Amino acid sequence: MKPTIEFELNGKPVTTMADPSTPLLFVLRNEFQLKGARFGCGEEQCGACMVLVDDQPVYACSREIGTLAGKAVQTIEGLVQDGSPHPVQTAFIEEQAAQCGYCTSGLIMSSVALLKRCPAPDRSAIIEALDPHLCRCGVHNRVIRAVEKAAAIMRKST
Amino acid sequence: MMTPSLPKSLVDNPRLNQWVDFSHPGRATVRSGKVEIGQGILTALRQIAAEELDLHPDQIDLVAGQTDSCPDEGFTAGSYSVSVGGASLRLACADVRRLFIQAAAARLGCPEADLSISDGTIVRGGHPTGLSYWSLRDEVSLDRAYSGEARPKEPETFRWVGHKMPRLDLPAKLSGGGFIHDLHFPDMLHARVVRQQRRGRHIVSIDERALARAAGQPIELLRDKDFLAILGTSESAVYHASKRAETAVTWEGGESLPSDFGSIAWLKSQEAIRRVHATGKPDADNVAHTISAEYSRPCLTYGSIGPSCAYAVFADGKLTVWSHTQGPAVLREWLAITLDLSPEQVTVIHAQGAGAYGHNTADDAAFDAAFIAMRRPGKTIRVLWNREDEFSSAPISPAMVMRLSADLDKQNRPLNWRTEIWSPPHVQRPGLNGNSNLLGASAIEGAPPLKPIDDLPHERGGGATRNSVPMYQLGHFELTHHMIPLTTVRTSSLRGLGTWANVFAIESFIDELAEHAGVDPARYRLDLLADDRARKVIEEVCRMSDWFGRPTEIGTGSAKGLGFARYKNIAAYVAIVAEVTVEEDVRVDQIWCAADAGLTVNPDGAENQIEGGIIQALSFSREKLPFEDGAVSARSWRDYPILRFSDIPPVQISWTGSPYDPAVGVGEASVGPTVAAVANAVARALGQRIRRLPINRETIMETLLGEG
Numbered sequence: 013m014k015p016t017i018e019f020e021l022n023g024k025p026v027t028t029m030a031d032p033s034t035p036l037l038f039v040l041r042n043e044f045q046l047k048g049a050r051f052g053c054g055e056e057q058c059g060a061c062m063v064l065v066d067d068q069p070v071y072a073c074s075r076e077i078g079t080l081a082g083k084a085v086q087t088i089e090g091l092v093q094d095g096s097p098h099p100v101q102t103a104f105i106e107e108q109a110a111q112c113g114y115c116t117s118g119l120i121m122s123s124v125a126l127l128k129r130c131p132a133p134d135r136s137a138i139i140e141a142l143d144p145h146l147c148r149c150g151v152h153n154r155v156i157r158a159v160e161k162a163a164a165i166m167r168k169s170t
Numbered sequence: 171m172m173t174p175s176l177p178k179s180l181v182d183n184p185r186l187n188q189w190v191d192f193s194h195p196g197r198a199t200v201r202s203g204k205v206e207i208g209q210g211i212l213t214a215l216r217q218i219a220a221e222e223l224d225l226h227p228d229q230i231d232l233v234a235g236q237t238d239s240c241p242d243e244g245f246t247a248g249s250y251s252v253s254v255g256g257a258s259l260r261l262a263c264a265d266v267r268r269l270f271i272q273a274a275a276a277r278l279g280c281p282e283a284d285l286s287i288s289d290g291t292i293v294r295g296g297h298p299t300g301l302s303y304w305s306l307r308d309e310v311s312l313d314r315a316y317s318g319e320a321r322p323k324e325p326e327t328f329r330w331v332g333h334k335m336p337r338l339d340l341p342a343k344l345s346g347g348g349f350i351h352d353l354h355f356p357d358m359l360h361a362r363v364v365r366q367q368r369r370g371r372h373i374v375s376i377d378e379r380a381l382a383r384a385a386g387q388p389i390e391l392l393r394d395k396d397f398l399a400i401l402g403t404s405e406s407a408v409y410h411a412s413k414r415a416e417t418a419v420t421w422e423g424g425e426s427l428p429s430d431f432g433s434i435a436w437l438k439s440q441e442a443i444r445r446v447h448a449t450g451k452p453d454a455d456n457v458a459h460t461i462s463a464e465y466s467r468p469c470l471t472y473g474s475i476g477p478s479c480a481y482a483v484f485a486d487g488k489l490t491v492w493s494h495t496q497g498p499a500v501l502r503e504w505l506a507i508t509l510d511l512s513p514e515q516v517t518v519i520h521a522q523g524a525g526a527y528g529h530n531t532a533d534d535a536a537f538d539a540a541f542i543a544m545r546r547p548g549k550t551i552r553v554l555w556n557r558e559d560e561f562s563s564a565p566i567s568p569a570m571v572m573r574l575s576a577d578l579d580k581q582n583r584p585l586n587w588r589t590e591i592w593s594p595p596h597v598q599r600p601g602l603n604g605n606s607n608l609l610g611a612s613a614i615e616g617a618p619p620l621k622p623i624d625d626l627p628h629e630r631g632g633g634a635t636r637n638s639v640p641m642y643q644l645g646h647f648e649l650t651h652h653m654i655p656l657t658t659v660r661t662s663s664l665r666g667l668g669t670w671a672n673v674f675a676i677e678s679f680i681d682e683l684a685e686h687a688g689v690d691p692a693r694y695r696l697d698l699l700a701d702d703r704a705r706k707v708i709e710e711v712c713r714m715s716d717w718f719g720r721p722t723e724i725g726t727g728s729a730k731g732l733g734f735a736r737y738k739n740i741a742a743y744v745a746i747v748a749e750v751t752v753e754e755d756v757r758v759d760q761i762w763c764a765a766d767a768g769l770t771v772n773p774d775g776a777e778n779q780i781e782g783g784i785i786q787a788l789s790f791s792r793e794k795l796p797f798e799d800g801a802v803s804a805r806s807w808r809d810y811p812i813l814r815f816s817d818i819p820p821v822q823i824s825w826t827g828s829p830y831d832p833a834v835g836v837g838e839a840s841v842g843p844t845v846a847a848v849a850n851a852v853a854r855a856l857g858q859r860i861r862r863l864p865i866n867r868e869t870i871m872e873t874l875l876g877e878g
Contacts (some may be wrong), residue, residue: 030406031386031387031406033386033406033410034406035406035409038404038405038406038409041352041405042405045354046346047346047347047349047351047352048345048346048347050349050351050476051351051476051477051554052475052476052477052557053557053806053807054409054413054556054557055557055806055807057806057807057808058475058807060475060476087346088344088345088346089345089346092345097344097345101344101345104340104344105336105340105341105344108336108337108340108774108778110337110340110343110344111208111209111210111525111778111779111782112207112208112474112475112476112523112524112525112526113208113339113340113343113344113348113349114208114343114349114474114475114476114523114524114525115475116343116344117344117346120344138815139815139816140816142815143814143815143816145814145815146475146807146812146814147475148472148473148474148475148524148525148527148786148789148812149208149525149782149786150781150782150783150784150785150786150789151778151781151782151785152785152813152815152818153781153785153818153820153821154778154781155815156815
C-alpha cells in the first residue's frame, strides 16, 4: 500500500496518497481542485505557482509532496476568511493590479508572506520580495501600489 | 460628426439577434466574436452594451467566442476589438433599443420622444409604463438586419462608457479560477505532446521503457508519424515522462537555419519579393544634403507566463474544443480541414488563457487536443504545453532591417524620404496563405506541403511594413519592402508586428535629422507635423517631462529621449519621453507618456494597456531570441530574460483626446514610441547612436568599439 502523507492545507488537516515525488502543484490542482497556483515554467523561474509553506513562499511546481508531511500549506483559496477577501486581494482589485492575471496568484502569495514578516515595507522591500516573479503584461507599478495599499489596510485594521 | 461606413464585424454579422437577445427575464445576453486575452475587452464591451441598451452592466451576460452562437469576428488582434467589435456592438444595441422604443410608443399611443429606458424598463415622464424589453420581446423580432437608422448616444449623456469600470474577470482570477487551465472534466486524460522542434524532423526511436520509468504510473503513447503524445490519468506522470522525452526520443533531420540567421547580412542577402509603394513626386532640384542610416532588430518571442492549454472531446461524431485562441471561428474552420471533418461537426468554445501579445501557441494546443480526442473518442483530452516547448516551437517574431534615407532642403527639412525594409512575414496565423499553420498538423501522416507564404499586404495595415509611413510632412515618400519567404521556421505576429521596429527606425532617424539641423528634436518634429492631435501629445509629453526646461546635455551618461507614433497611422497617438542613465548597462529611470485614443470606453483599462505596452516595450528593447545549431536554443527564462520588478521605472500617463473622436485601439500603440524614446535617450546620453536592437550592454560595447 502507498504511504499516506498528512499535512495542513489552508488551515485544515488533509491526507494524500500521491506518489511522494509528485510536485505539490499537481496535488493541489488535480487532487484538491485548488486552481489558484498555476503552472508557468516548472523550474522555479516565474513564480506563477507560488504558495506558502509555513508562511514562507515556496515554488509549488518543483516542491515534492513527500517533503511536506506535517507542514502547513496555504494557497490563494485559503486567504478568504469568513467569506471576505484578504486585504491583499482587496488591494489588488482596488488598484486593478492585473491584466491577464496569470501571474497574480503567485504575486499575492509572496505579498502576503512579505506583509506577515514586514508590515510596513518600503518600495525597495516590495521589489525585493516580488523580484522572483515574472509578469509579461507590465502591471508591475500597479502591483507595487497594491502591496503598499494592502500594508496600509492591514495596519489600520490591527 | 461624420457618418463612418459600417464597421466590418457588423457588415459580416448584420442580424441583430446575432448580438443581443432578452430570453432571460431581467437580463440581456450579449454576444461577441472578440475574446478576452487579458486586455479587458469583455468589460469594455459590457459598458458599451449597457450604455446603448440603457441597462445596468450587471444585467448583461456576455458570451464571447463560442462558434455555435457568437458572431464571427475573425481574430482578436490588431487593436481592433474596441474600434471594430465595440463599434459594431454599439450600433447593434442602439438599433435594438430603437426598435423597442418604437414598439412601446405604438402600444402606448405616444410619441417615441416621450419614452426612455431605465435598466431595461420603458419609462414615460419619469414613470414606469409597465413595458420592458422582456414584456415586449415577443412582438419585437430581432431576427432582422441592422437598419442603419440607429443613433448611438452622444458622450455628454454617457452613464457607463467613458467611466472607469473594474474588470469583470479579475475577482475570479484573483481567487483561484478564471482560466482555461482550471477546467476539470470527469474522465479526463492529461496529455503532453513531444515537439518536433524543427520543421520536417523525424522520430528515429522512442525509449518507451525510459518514459514509463520516468512516469512511475501508467501512461500511453499516441503516435502518428512525427506527432507523439504522452497520455495518462496522472498529470504528474505525463509531465515527468514528457521531460524525460527530451533524451528518450531521438530525432533526425529537419530544416536548419544558417549560423548568421537574423543578422543584417543574412536579411539583406536573401532572395525576396520586392514591392514598392510611393506617394508624392520626388524633388531633385532643391536637395542640399542627403542622410542615410540603417537600423535593425533581432528575432523575439512573445513569452506569455502561462503555457498554452486546450481541451477536446469527440463524441457522437461531434468535436468540441475549448481553446484560448484569438480566432475561434477561424480555428473551427481549420480544425475541420486538418481533421477531415465538416465545419458543422466542430464547436470551438473560447476559454480564457494567459496574456496574448501576438500569435501564440493556443491554436497549436487546440489542434493537439483535437487530434488526440479523435483517437480516444468519449474521453476529454487536456493538453498543456511545457515551458521548453513554448520557447522552442512558438511562432517567432522575425528580425528586420530598416534602411532610411532623406534628402534635405537648405532649411534641413526632408524633401524626399526613402525607406527599405527587409523581413520575413509577420503574420502566419491559421489560414493565412491557405496554410493551417497548426504545428501538430504538419507532423502527421499526409500533412500537405506548405503553400507559398507572404506577408500581410501593406494596403491592409501591413506586417513588416506596418507604421513604416512617417506621419511627418514629406514631399515624396518611397517604401521598398523586401519580403523574405522564409519557410525554415514559422514567423508570425508580436504586438504591433513591424510597427515597433519601424517606429524605432523613423524616430531614431528624425532625431538624427534634428541633430544634423542643430534643432531640438521635439521642435524639429513639431515643425513637420500638421496633425493637431499629433502635435498635442508631443507638446503634452514635453510639458510633463519638463523637456524644454531642463535640456539634455549630450554625452553626459544621462539623458531624455522622445518617441512618437500614431499606431497604423489610424489608431491611438502616443508620445513618450524616456529618461535613462547609461553606466555599465542602460537603466530607464522614468517614463512620461501622453496618449490620445479618442473616446476611451474604460479609461482605467486603456491606461493599463498603455502602461503595459510601455513596460513590455522596455523589455522588448533588451530581448533577443537565441539560436544555436540551426534552431531556437532558448528553453527557459534563463535563456530569454525579460524585465523584472527591479528593472521597472515609474510611468506617468496623461490623456489628451476628446470623447467626441471615435474610440480607437490602444493595445499596441505605446510599444513603438517607447522603444524609440529609449533609443533616442541612450544616443543622447552616450553621444553615440545605437542603431541595432537590442539596446543592452553588449550592443553598446560593440557600437563604441566600432563593430556595430
